[in-house]
Amino acid sequence: MNWEVIQSYLPLYEKAALLTLKIGWLGIAFSIILGFVCAIIRHYKIPVLHRIVGIYIELFRNTPLLIQLFFLYFGLPKIGIAIDAEFCGVLGLALLGGAYMAESFRSGLESIEPIQTESALSLGMSRTQTIWHVILPQAISSSVPAFVANIVFLLKETSVFSAISLMDLMFTAKDLIGLYSKTIECLAMLVIFYLIILLPVSIVGSIVEKKLRFAGFGE
Amino acid sequence: MTSLGLDVLFKGINMQRLLAGLWVSLRISLIAIAISIFLGLVVGWLMTRKNIVIKAITRVYLEIVRIMPQMVLLFIVFFGTTRLFGWNIDAEVSSVIVFSFWGVAEMSDLVRSSLISIPKHQYESAYALGMSEVQTYLSVIIPQTFRRLVPLAINLITRMIKTTSLVMMIGVVEVLKVGQQIIEANRKSSPNAAFGVYLTVFILYFIVCWPISMFSKKLEKKWS
Amino acid sequence: MSEVLIKIDNILKKYDDNVVLDGLSLDIHEGEVVVVVGPSGCGKSTLLRCINALEPIQGGMITFRGEKIDGRSKTITALRQKIGMVFQSYELFPHKTILDNIILAPMKVQKRSRADARKEAEELLDRVGLLDKKDSFPRQLSGGQKQRVAIVRALCMHPDVLLFDEVTAALDPEMVREVLDVILSLAKQWKTMVIVTHEMSFARAVADRIIFIDQGKIVEEGTPSEFFDHPKTERAQAFLQTFTFDKVEKEA
Numbered sequence: 144m145n146w147e148v149i150q151s152y153l154p155l156y157e158k159a160a161l162l163t164l165k166i167g168w169l170g171i172a173f174s175i176i177l178g179f180v181c182a183i184i185r186h187y188k189i190p191v192l193h194r195i196v197g198i199y200i201e202l203f204r205n206t207p208l209l210i211q212l213f214f215l216y217f218g219l220p221k222i223g224i225a226i227d228a229e230f231c232g233v234l235g236l237a238l239l240g241g242a243y244m245a246e247s248f249r250s251g252l253e254s255i256e257p258i259q260t261e262s263a264l265s266l267g268m269s270r271t272q273t274i275w276h277v278i279l280p281q282a283i284s285s286s287v288p289a290f291v292a293n294i295v296f297l298l299k300e301t302s303v304f305s306a307i308s309l310m311d312l313m314f315t316a317k318d319l320i321g322l323y324s325k326t327i328e329c330l331a332m333l334v335i336f337y338l339i340i341l342l343p344v345s346i347v348g349s350i351v352e353k354k355l356r357f358a359g360f361g362e
Numbered sequence: 363m364t365s366l367g368l369d370v371l372f373k374g375i376n377m378q379r380l381l382a383g384l385w386v387s388l389r390i391s392l393i394a395i396a397i398s399i400f401l402g403l404v405v406g407w408l409m410t411r412k413n414i415v416i417k418a419i420t421r422v423y424l425e426i427v428r429i430m431p432q433m434v435l436l437f438i439v440f441f442g443t444t445r446l447f448g449w450n451i452d453a454e455v456s457s458v459i460v461f462s463f464w465g466v467a468e469m470s471d472l473v474r475s476s477l478i479s480i481p482k483h484q485y486e487s488a489y490a491l492g493m494s495e496v497q498t499y500l501s502v503i504i505p506q507t508f509r510r511l512v513p514l515a516i517n518l519i520t521r522m523i524k525t526t527s528l529v530m531m532i533g534v535v536e537v538l539k540v541g542q543q544i545i546e547a548n549r550k551s552s553p554n555a556a557f558g559v560y561l562t563v564f565i566l567y568f569i570v571c572w573p574i575s576m577f578s579k580k581l582e583k584k585w586s
Numbered sequence: 587m588s589e590v591l592i593k594i595d596n597i598l599k600k601y602d603d604n605v606v607l608d609g610l611s612l613d614i615h616e617g618e619v620v621v622v623v624g625p626s627g628c629g630k631s632t633l634l635r636c637i638n639a640l641e642p643i644q645g646g647m648i649t650f651r652g653e654k655i656d657g658r659s660k661t662i663t664a665l666r667q668k669i670g671m672v673f674q675s676y677e678l679f680p681h682k683t684i685l686d687n688i689i690l691a692p693m694k695v696q697k698r699s700r701a702d703a704r705k706e707a708e709e710l711l712d713r714v715g716l717l718d719k720k721d722s723f724p725r726q727l728s729g730g731q732k733q734r735v736a737i738v739r740a741l742c743m744h745p746d747v748l749l750f751d752e753v754t755a756a757l758d759p760e761m762v763r764e765v766l767d768v769i770l771s772l773a774k775q776w777k778t779m780v781i782v783t784h785e786m787s788f789a790r791a792v793a794d795r796i797i798f799i800d801q802g803k804i805v806e807e808g809t810p811s812e813f814f815d816h817p818k819t820e821r822a823q824a825f826l827q828t829f830t831f832d833k834v835e836k837e838a
Contacts, residue, residue: 205571206564207527214560221557261640262677266691267667280681302431326445341429
C-alpha cells in the first residue's frame with residue numbers, strides 16, 4: 144500500500160463519490176414517488192393505467208439496469224430523444240427502482256385486511272379519508288423493511304453508471320488502474336468509499352425498521 | 363429517413379451472434395446458479411446450527427455480500443488477484459467466482475430463513491406423534507421448507523441472470539458487447555442501429571427472465 | 587310502537603350463485619334491541635354488513651329513516667355516521683393510540699375540535715373503565731379491552747343505532763362478560779341495537795326481540811321467553827338443542 148498514492152487519488156474519489164451519491168439519492172427519491180403512485184394504481188385497479196403500470200413493472204423488474212441504461216443513453220438519441228448522462232442515470236435508477244418500490248409498497252397495501260377499511264367506512268369516513276388516515280400509514284410502515292432493502296439495492300446498482308461514461312466511483316477506479324496500475328490502492332479505496340456510502344444506510348435502515356415496523360407500535 | 367435500426371439484425375448472422383452472446387452470459391449465470399444452489403443448501407443448513415464460530419463467519423460473509431456492489435467484487439477478483447498473487451484469472455472464470463460467492467450467500471440466507479420460519483410446534487407435534495428426528499425432517503419439515511424456499515430461489519435465479527450483464531464491464535464478450543460490435547461495424551450503413559440493437563438486447567433479457575419470475579410468482583401463490 | 591328506524595324490505599344477497607339472504611324483511615324500531623341468532627353461515631353477519639352498506643345487495647331495499655342505504659350513493663358517509671358498527675375482530679387502527687382511534691372519525695368526519703372530541707372520548711373511556719389506557723396502543727390491550735374501546739369508538743360518533751357482529755366470539759371466556767356488561771348498560775339507556783351473537787343467555791337478557799335466521803330467511807321471531815322457552819319451529823328447536831348437553835350415560 145502506498146499512502147502517497149492514496150492521498151493523491153483521494154480528491155478524485157471524493158468527487159466521484161459525490162456524483163454517485165447525488166445520482167443515487169435523486170434516483171431513489173424519484174423511485175419512491177413513482178413506486179408509490181404505481182402501487183396505488185395497481186392496488187386500487189384504476190382502469191387502463193393499471194394495465195400500463197403492470198407492463199412497466201414487469202419490463203423493468205425483468206431486465207438489468209445496465210441494459211436499460213444502454214437503451215436510454217445510446218438507443219433513444221437515434222429516434223431523436225437525447226438525454227445527458229447524469230439525467231439518464233437518475234432516470235434509469237428511478238425507473239428501475241420505481242418498479243421495485245411499487246411491488247414492495249403494493250404488498251404493504253395488500254397486507255392490510257380489507258376489514259380495516261370497512262371499520263373506517265362504518266365510522267362514516269370517506270374512501271379518501273380511509274386511505275389517507277387508516278390504510279397508508281399502516282401500509283407504509285409495513286413496507287419499510289422492503290424499502291430499506293430496495294434502497295441498498297439501488298445504491299449498489301449505481302455502480303453500473305460508469306457504463307454510460309458517468310465519472311462515478313467505478314469509472315474513477317477503472318480509469319486510475321488503467322493509467323497508473325496502482326491496482327491495490329485503487330481497489331482498496333473503491334471498497335472503502337462504497338462502505339462509506341452503504342454502511343450508514345444499512346445500519347440506519349435496520350434501526351428504522353425496528354422502530355417503525357407496524358407490529359412495533361406500542362412497544 | 364429515420365429508421366429504428368432494426369435492419370442490422372437481419373444482416374448476415376448478426377442475430378445469431380447476439381444470441382450466441384446471450385448464451386455466454388447465460389452460461390456464466392447457469393454455472394454460478396448451480397454452485398450457489400448446492401453450496402447454499404449446505405451453508406444455509408450450517409447457519410441454523412448453534413455454533414458461534416460458524417455463526418460469526420457466515421454473518422460477516424453475508425454482510426460483505428449484502429453491502430458490496432457485485433461490480434466491485436468483479437473488479438477485485440479480476441484486477442486485484444492478478445496484482446496481489448500474480449494469478450491471471452480469465453474474465454469468465456472471475457465472473458463465475460464472483461457470482462457464486464454472491465449467490466451462495468443469498469441462497470444460504472434463503473435456506474436459513476425458510477428453515478427457521480417453520481414454527482417450533484411443527485417439530486413438537488411431529489415428536490408428539492412418536493416420529494423420530496429423521497422422520498420429522500423428511501416428512502414434516504423439509505416439505506414445508508421446500509415450498510417456502512423454491513419460489514424465493516427461483517427469484518434469485520432471475521436476479522443472477524440479470525446481474526451477469528455486468529461481466530461486459532470486465533471484458534467478457536457477451537450479448538451487450540456483441541451488440542456494441544454490431545453497431546460499430548454498421549456505423550455507416552445503418553447509423554440508427556443503436557436503437558434497434560439495444561432494444562433487442564433489452565427484450566432478449568426480458569424474454570429470458572420474465573417467464574422465470576412468472577413461474578416463481580405462480581408457485582408462491584399456489585403454495586402459500 | 588315507536589317509529590321504524592331501519593326498514594329491511596325483501597332483500598336478496600348473493601355471492602355469485604350462492605344465495606345468502608333470500609327475500610328477508612325486518613323492521614327495527616327506535617329504542618329496540620334486536621338479537622339475531624342462527625347457525626353459522628346462516629347469513630346473520632351478512633345482514634349486518636348489508637345494513638351498513640359494506641356489501642351490495644342484489645334485490646330489495648334497506649332504508650334508514652326512509653332514506654335508502656346504498657354503498658355507491660353520495661350520502662352514504664352521512665348515513666354510516668348514524669349507524670355504528672362493532673366487529674368481531676375489533677379492528678382498532680394499530681398505528682394510533684386508543685384516544686386517537688376514538689377521536690379520528692369525530693375530528694375528520696364530523697369536523698369536531700380536538701378538545702371537544704377528546705373530552706367526550708375520555709368520558710366514555712372512563713365509563714367503560716379504560717381511561718388509564720388512553721395513551722396505549724391497541725396491541726398493548728387485551729381482547730376484551732380492545733372490544734370495549736371499539737364500542738366507545740362507535741359511540742363517540744353519536745350513532746342512532748349500533749350493530750354488533752359477534753363481538754365476543756374472538757374473546758377468551760373470562761373477557762366476554764366485561765364486553766357484554768357494556769352492551770347491557772347501553773340497552774338500559776334505550777339505545778337501538780342489532781346484535782348478532784352466540785351467547786344465548788346474554789341474548790335472552792338483552793333482547794326485546796329475537797330473530798332466528800336459517801338459510802338466509804327469518805324462520806322464527808318473538809320475545810326472548812317465547813323463543814327460548816317455547817320455540818315453535820323444528821329448526822329453532824334443533825338449533826337451541828345444540829347448546830345443551832345430556833348427561834353422558836357410560837356404556838356398561
